[in-house]
Structures are given as C-alpha cells and as structure tokens.
Amino acid sequence: xxxxxxxxGLLALGAVGVQNVxxxxxxxxxxxxxxxxxxxxxxxxxYNTQPDGTNRVSSYxxxxxxxxxxxxxxxxxxxxxxxVYQMKYYDARPNNKYDQDHDFEVxxxxxxxxxxxxxxxxxxxxxxxxxxxxxNLGTPTRANGxxxxxxxxxxxxxxxxxxxxxxxxxxxxxxxxxENAGTPGVVPPSLSAxxxxxxxxxxxxSQWHIWEQTTGIFGYQFGAVxxxxxxxxxxxxxxxxxxxxxxxxxxxxxxGVNHNFNPDLSISTRSGFQYYDYYEAPPGNSxxxxxxxxxxxxxxxxxxxxxxxxxxxxxxxATDQGATVFTGGGVTNVSLTLDQDSSSLxxxxxxxxxxxxxxxxxxxxxxxxxxxxxxxxINDETDNIYLFGLNLSYQFTRYISGEAGxxxxxLSSDLPGRGYHRNRxxxxxxxxx
Numbered sequence: 031x032x033x034x035x036x037x038x039g040l041l042a043l044g045a046v047g048v049q050n051v052x053x054x055x056x057x058x059x060x061x062x063x064x065x066x067x068x069x070x071x072x073x074x075x076x077y078n079t080q081p082d083g084t085n086r087v088s089s090y091x092x093x094x095x096x097x098x099x100x101x102x103x104x105x106x107x108x109x110x111x112x113x114v115y116q117m118k119y120y121d122a123r124p125n126n127k128y129d130q131d132h133d134f135e136v137x138x139x140x141x142x143x144x145x146x147x148x149x150x151x152x153x154x155x156x157x158x159x160x161x162x163x164x165x166n167l168g169t170p171t172r173a174n175g176x177x178x179x180x181x182x183x184x185x186x187x188x189x190x191x192x193x194x195x196x197x198x199x200x201x202x203x204x205x206x207x208x209e210n211a212g213t214p215g216v217v218p219p220s221l222s223a224x225x226x227x228x229x230x231x232x233x234x235x236s237q238w239h240i241w242e243q244t245t246g247i248f249g250y251q252f253g254a255v256x257x258x259x260x261x262x263x264x265x266x267x268x269x270x271x272x273x274x275x276x277x278x279x280x281x282x283x284x285x286g287v288n289h290n291f292n293p294d295l296s297i298s299t300r301s302g303f304q305y306y307d308y309y310e311a312p313p314g315n316s317x318x319x320x321x322x323x324x325x326x327x328x329x330x331x332x333x334x335x336x337x338x339x340x341x342x343x344x345x346x347x348a349t350d351q352g353a354t355v356f357t358g359g360g361v362t363n364v365s366l367t368l369d370q371d372s373s374s375l376x377x378x379x380x381x382x383x384x385x386x387x388x389x390x391x392x393x394x395x396x397x398x399x400x401x402x403x404x405x406x407x408i409n410d411e412t413d414n415i416y417l418f419g420l421n422l423s424y425q426f427t428r429y430i431s432g433e434a435g436x437x438x439x440x441l442s443s444d445l446p447g448r449g450y451h452r453n454r455x456x457x458x459x460x461x462x463x
Contacts, residue, residue, distance in 0.1 A: 062102050068095040070433075070458030077120060079160075079171040079439075081447050089122035093458070110137035130176075132156045145189040152182040161417070164205065164225075166372065167399060169350035170415050170441050171450070173221055175208025183231075195237035195245075203229040205348075211261050219352045223261035223273055227348065230254040247286035247300065254279050255348070263352035264364075271312075271353040271364055278368070279307045280346070282323050294331040300324065306346060312364040316405055321346075321371060335382030335391075344373045346404070351445075354407050367406035370413075374399040389425040394418075411444035431460045 070093040076086045097114040116131040134154040141147040156176050157163050163179050183201035190196055205228075207221040235249035257273035264271040284302030291297070306319045327341040351367040376397035383390040399415040421435035437454040 062100060064099045064462065066097055066460060066462035068097075068458055068460040069093070070095070070456045072118075072454060072456035074120075074452070074454045076450060076452040077172070078174075079441075079450050079452060081450050083447075086450075087122060089120040091118060091120045093118045093456075106142075107140045108138070111135070129158055130156075131158070131162075147187045148184065149187070150182075150184045152180070154178075154180045163207075164348075166347035166374075167401070167415060168225055168348040168370070169221060170413060171350075173207055173209060175213075177208050177221075178204070178206040180204045185233075193239050195239065197233070197235040197237065199231075199233040199235075201229075201231040201233070205229075206258075210259075218261065218266060219263045220261060221350060223259045223263050224350050224352050225348055226259040226273070227255055227257045230256075243290040245288045247284070247288065249284055249286070249300075251282040251284075252280070253282070264355050265352075268355040269357070269362060271355060271366070275310050275312055275353070275364070275366060276308065276368055277310045279309065281305045284323055286325075295329070297326070297328045299326045304346065306368075308368055311366060311368065314363055315366045316368070319346075319368075319404065335384055335388075337380045338377070340375075340377040342373070342375050344371075346370065347372050347401075349401070349403060351403060351406065351408060365406045367408060368404045370401040370403055372399055372401040387424070391423050391425075393421040393423070395421075408445060413444075413448070414442040416440040416442075429461055429463055431462075433458050433460065 071090070072093060073088070073090050075088040077089055078087055080086045093116065095114060095116045097112065099110075099112040101110040102108070112133075112135040114131075114133040116129075116133075118129040118131075120127050120129075132155065134152075136150070136152040138150040139147065140149075155162055156178055158172055158174060158177060160167055160170050160172065163169075163173060163177050181201070181203045183199060185197055185199035188196045188198075205225055207225050209216055209220045210222040211218045211220050213220060231251055231253050233249065233251045235247055238246040238248070240246050255276075255278050257276055259273045261273065262268075262270040263273050263276070282302060282304045284300045286298070286300035288298045289296065301322070301324045304321055304323045308315070308317050308319075311317045322344060324344040325342065328339070330338045332338060346369050349367060349370040353367065354365045356363045356365065374397065377395070379394045381392050382388060383392055395418070397415070397417040399413075401413045401415070403409060403411050403413075416439070418438045419435065420437075421433060423431055423433040425431045434457045435455070437452075439450075439452040439454075441449050441451075443449045
C-alpha cells in the first residue's frame with residue numbers, strides 16, 4: 031500500500047514529461063489504441079550528478095521518445111497496456127553517448143459481480159535516473175547502465191456486507207543495478223551490492239463504509255526484503271560483509287480514512303507504526319526497530335482546467351550506504367547501515383492558462399524528502415533532496431503539440447562529497463494519433 035502512494039509521488043519528482051506522456055495516450059481516447067512520438071532538444075549541466083566542488087560535466091543533446099498504448103473495455107474486464115521507448119543523445123560524452131530506456135505498463139481489472147473484483151498491475155522499467163528506478167530515492171544520484179525495476183501487484187476486493195469490505199493484496203518489487211564490482215572505474219561496494227533486492231508485501235485492509243462518502247480503514251501489511259547480490263557491501267580491503275546482512279521483515283499496522291468531500295475534492299490518509307526485524311544483522315548492530323508510518327494524498331480539481339495533487343509519506347526505505355568493518359585485538363566488528371527513515375512531501379499543480387490561450391497548459395511539480403540513515407558510522411546523518419519542475423505545453427492541433435520546461439534537482443547531505451545540484455532545460459514537439 032505504501033508503494034502505491036510512493037508511485038503517486040513520481041509526478042512530483044521533476045519528471046515533468048510524465049504528464050505529456052499521459053496526455054498523448056489519452057489524445058486518441060475515441061479508439062482503443064494510440065501512438066505518439068516526441069522529439070526534444072535539451073541542456074543538462076550535471077548529467078552525471080557529480081558532487082559539488084568536483085568537475086561537473088554538462089552537455090547538450092536530444093531525445094526521441096516514441097510510445098504506443100492499447101486499452102480495451104470488455105464490460106466486466108478492462109485491460110490497459112502502454113510502452114514507452116526513450117533514447118537520449120549526450121553530445122559531450124566521450125563514449126557511450128546514448129541512453130536507451132524502456133517503460134512497460136500493464137493494468138488489468140475484472141469484476142466477478144458487483145461485490146467481488148480483482149485488479150493486477152505491473153510496471154517494468156530500464157533507466158538511469160534515480161526517481162524513475164526507485165521513487166523512494168534509495169540512491170539519489172544517477173546510476174549509469176541498464177538498471178531494472180519491476181513492480182507488480184495484485185489485489186482482491188470483496189464487499190462482505192453493505193457496511194464492511196475487505197482488500198487482500200500481494201506486491202513484489204525487483205531491483206537489479208548494472209553497476210557491479212567489475213565495472214571499470216567503480217570502487218566497491220557497487221550499486222548492485224548495495225541495492226539489488228526483492229521486496230515482498232502482503233496487505234490486508236478492512237474497509238468500513240461509515241457514510242456514503244467516507245470509508246474507514248484498518249489494515250496490516252507484512253513486508254520482506256531480501257538482498258540478492260553476492261558482492262560485499264564493505265569497501266576493500268575491509269573483510270567481506272554479505273548484502274544479506276540487511277535482510278529484514280516488517281510489520282505495519284495502520285488506520286485511515288478515504289473521504290470524498292465532493293466530486294472534485296478527495297483525500298486519503300493512513301497512519302500507524304512499523305516494526306522491523308533485521309534478522310541477519312551482525313552482532314553489535316540493532317536487530318529491530320519501531321517507528322511511525324504515515325501517508326496522505328489529496329486530489330482537488332479546483333476549476334475547469336486546473337487540478338492539484340499533493341501527498342506525504344513517512345516510512346523506511348533502502349539506502350546506497352553499506353558497512354564499515356573495524357578490526358583490532360583479534361576482534362572484528364561490523365558497523366552496518368541498515369536503511370533510511372524517509373519523510374517525503376510532494377505535489378503537482380496543472381493549470382490551463384485560459385486567459386492567455388485555452389491550448390496553453392502549465393504544470394509545476396515539486397518534492398522535498400528528508401532521509402535519515404539508520405545504523406552504522408553514519409547513524410542519524412541525513413540527506414535532504416529538493417526536486418522542482420516546470421513545464422509549458424501548447425496544443426497546436428489535435429495531433430501536434432509543443433513544450434518547453436525546466437528541472438532543478440539538489441541533494442544536500444551530511445555526508446561529505448555527496449551533495450550536488452543539477453539544472454536541465456528542454457524544448458520539444460510531439461505528434462500523437
């Protein structure tokens with residue numbers, strides 16, 4: 031359930047192109063399929079997210095992004111399929127000037143009757159940008175290579191009585207980073223060692239229909255995180271520390287409410303606590319933790335052509351920091367950074383600029399995330415992440431649109447040599463049918 035909220039925050043992660051993708055997919059809503067293509071020119075003043083004070087590398091470039099979509103309504107069953115291919119060319123790169131990214135999205139829903147239904151979704155991406163690979167920002171810097179994230183979930187919905195409903199769900203997220211100990215120029219531990227993992231989630235929600243527009247929630251989620259790399263998460267020449275030492279189970283209990291104030295304004299909240307069991311942590315490291323859990327999302331269509339979506343989450347997530355090994359007197363002690371405790375606030379504002387032109391739309395996205403490290407030599411040190419995006423799009427005809435935009439990313443970190451800032455500007459044209 032927390033992954034659903036986290037993925038909603040993707041719109042606020044400076045990826046303003048996402049809104050244009052969605053608009054193009056719906057441009058052909060009078061038919062079951064759609065195709066579109068986007069061509070952009072851009073300038074990125076820190077495409078490798080190099081730390082401040084180092085030799086930042088900037089580049090001009092261009093981007094090509096074709097995409098296809100197909101949806102079908104069979105009455106009791108609906109199916110929605112989308113695929114986006116993205117190729118970026120960086121002129122200033124001495125080698126490997128091209129990035130090639132893929133995004134597959136699948137949505138399936140089936141109503142057995144008016145009381146029972148099932149839905150399935152899957153999102154598969156190959157990318158380099160941190161907010162796309164992991165919306166929880168386990169690593170806030172660019173990851174070169176073909177990094178894979180697959181997130182699938184299935185939910186069964188049942189209306190047991192007119193007053194009581196139930197949702198039983200299972201989710202699975204798989205991460206595989208291209209960077210490993212054999213990657214040229216990489217000093218271990220690599221991103222593969224630190225972040226390759228499989229996350230399992232089992233959710234049980236009871237839904238109490240308090241009033242027609244209000245549903246109360248009481249729920250429980252069990253989570254299991256299994257790290258899969260065979261590399262060490264300590265830097266050489268320190269002794270080997272297995273990635274599995276950060277495996278954990280989690281138990282989350284929460285209450286919440288879903289409420290529709292009116293057709294244009296709705297809110298969803300969850301709050302509770304989480305208990306974590308780091309059952310393979312080495313001696314001397316914390317093997318359990320308990321803390322708060324919270325999520326909130328609000329959607330408001332405040333006028334024709336104007337909408338606002340805001341959200342907040344607080345939960346644990348993986349981190350790209352590893353372990354330090356101390357040896358002395360014949361004794362070896364492992365100081366292990368287990369994960370991060372993160373609070374994230376994000377929002378998206380979309381406004382059609384009708385007084386200027388009904389075909390001109392502005393989109394503003396923003397996110398702030400505070401992440402505190404749990405355990406190890408950097409216990410309680412923090413990362414502060416700021417992401418901002420502005421996009422202007424103009425619909426010339428039903429099939430042709432233009433856009434221009436700006437993104438700003440900044441990481442302020444207590445860890446030396448980690449913080450950076452990044453500016454990106456772009457202009458482009460899209461065709462859809």
